[in-house]
Amino acid sequence: MKRYVIITVGKTHSGKSTFAKLLNKQLTNSIVIDQDNHAEFINQYYSNLQPKSGPNI
Numbered sequence: 542m543k544r545y546v547i548i549t550v551g552k553t554h555s556g557k558s559t560f561a562k563l564l565n566k567q568l569t570n571s572i573v574i575d576q577d578n579h580a581e582f583i584n585q586y587y588s589n590l591q592p593k594s595g596p597n598i
Contacts, residue, residue: 547564549557561573583590 547561549561551557558575565571565573
């Protein structure tokens with residue numbers, strides 16, 4: 542079975558999430574991973590990856 546990763550990149554409110562949700566409906570065995578959820582997971586379980594000072598960019 543072939544596996545693909547599709548990453549959307551664009552400005553805020555440009556339709557990335559809407560596109561991902563529509564694509565998810567069309568593709569079988571697909572999953573959408575929201576970056577906000579991913580960041581929350583990293584912040585919670587991998588705090589050592591966070592900067593010690595300054596903004597988290």
